[in-house]
Amino acid sequence: MHHFGRFNERALAVHPxxxxxxxxxxxxxxxxxATGSVHTGLRIDQLAPGGTIDPHVHSFEExxxxxxxxxxxxIGSESYQLQPGDYAAIKVGTPHSWRAGTAxxxxxxxxAPQPKPPGAERDTFFLKDRSITSHAQxxxxxxxxxxxxxxFDASQIPPVGARQNVVAGLEGVFLKWMxxxxxxxxxxxxxxxxxxPGVGIALHxxxxxxxxFILEGGVQATLDGKVYDLKAGDVVWTAVGCVHSFRxxxxAxxxxxxxxAPQPPKENVFRFMAEWEARARELEGE
Numbered sequence: 001m002h003h004f005g006r007f008n009e010r011a012l013a014v015h016p017x018x019x020x021x022x023x024x025x026x027x028x029x030x031x032x033x034a035t036g037s038v039h040t041g042l043r044i045d046q047l048a049p050g051g052t053i054d055p056h057v058h059s060f061e062e063x064x065x066x067x068x069x070x071x072x073x074x075i076g077s078e079s080y081q082l083q084p085g086d087y088a089a090i091k092v093g094t095p096h097s098w099r100a101g102t103a104x105x106x107x108x109x110x111x112a113p114q115p116k117p118p119g120a121e122r123d124t125f126f127l128k129d130r131s132i133t134s135h136a137q138x139x140x141x142x143x144x145x146x147x148x149x150x151x152f153d154a155s156q157i158p159p160v161g162a163r164q165n166v167v168a169g170l171e172g173v174f175l176k177w178m179x180x181x182x183x184x185x186x187x188x189x190x191x192x193x194x195x196x197p198g199v200g201i202a203l204h205x206x207x208x209x210x211x212x213f214i215l216e217g218g219v220q221a222t223l224d225g226k227v228y229d230l231k232a233g234d235v236v237w238t239a240v241g242c243v244h245s246f247r248x249x250x251x252a253x254x255x256x257x258x259x260x261a262p263q264p265p266k267e268n269v270f271r272f273m274a275e276w277e278a279r280a281r282e283l284e285g286e
Contacts, residue, residue: 001239002223003035007044007213016118021126024051024100031211031237033114039261040188040237041111042211047071047100055097055127060111061187062090063179065257069105071098072136078145079136085153086139087178089185097132108213112188112261148184152176152192154216154255160196172199172248181263189260195219200247203273208260211237217254220247230254243273 011028018025024047031042041060047053047069055074065087073080074097075090082088090096098105116123141150157174172195177183179190195217203222212221214234221228221236223244230236238244248254 001036002226002242002244003031003037003237004223004228005030005035005235007233007235012044012046017124018053021054021056021130022052024048025053025098027109030213030235033117035237036239037114037209037211037237038239039112039114040209040211040259041114042213042235042237042259043109043111045107045109047098047105049100049102049104051098051100051105052132053098054130055095055132057093057095057125057127058090058111058115059092059123059125060113060115061092061185063110063112063185063188063190063259064088064090065108065178065190067106067108069100069103071100071105071107072133073098074133074136075147075149078147079133080139080147080149081136082139083151086149086151087190088150089148089179089183089190091148091184091186095127099132099134108257110188110190110211110259110261112259114261148179150178150183152178154194157194170199170201172196173201185263187262189263191258191260192255193258194253194255195246195248196253197248197251201245203243203245204270205241205243205273206238206260206264206269206271207240208262208264209237209239211235211259213257215255215257217248217252218250219254219256220249221245 012026015027027045029043031037031040066082070083174194176192179185214230218231
């Protein structure tokens with residue numbers, strides 16, 4: 001099973017869970033149970049200039065990546081002025097709030113376990129104290145003050161030939177682990193990926209769900225035998241066992257944000273179809 005969709009600004013609307021607890025906040029879901037997902041809740045969130053979200057906690061874990069704007073994010077008792085390329089993981093039950101400055105803010109938000117739909121049991125709870133700070137220092141990744149934050153953007157990708165973190169031995173595929181177990185997350189991963197022109201990865205599947213939000217460039221995806229040409233703003237989701245592959249058939253790099261939920265096993269993360277067919281022939285003596 002898989003899903004293909006596209007972010008649509010016109011779909012941004014008031015999230016019912018935050019009614020009366022936000023100002024200038026809208027969101028739109030990209031991946032949820034309606035798209036077939038079991039573990040992944042992926043959406044785009046937006047704050048208008050001066051917008052706020054009251055202090056609250058969730059019974060699920062969140063991961064976020066700032067796309068535009070410079071919001072103030074308060075996690076626990078610490079506040080941070082964020083900028084595009086900053087990311088954070090907010091652990092289960094951790095109080096947090098938001099405030100936008102003079103410009104709108106937009107971010108990609110991942111939730112795992114998947115949030116419950118409106119009308120089901122509550123999994124978001126608001127604090128009695130509704131105060132939200134209006135001043136914070138820019139994020140210093142060397143002084144995170146006990147919270148899980150970092151920064152990564154395309155300017156930090158090393159050139160081809162100088163890359164240590166590649167996927168499946170493919171020099172033309174760069175991967176930056178941002179949010180994972182080593183970072184401190186417990187329910188999901190979020191990563192930044194680049195494919196160079198002409199580079200692709202073979203058909204494979206996983207024991208976990210993946211979601212992909214295209215940031216720039218174009219890539220051809222094959223999902224369960226169907227072919228899609230993806231561009232910036234597109235989103236795809238692959239279920240457990242969905243056989244998929246990606247190839248950059250353009251003349252420019254393609255970059256996207258990718259999420260995993262639940263976190264992968266320690267072994268056998270990839271199951272490449274061609275490798276297992278070759279193994280079968282070997283076992284059968286062909």
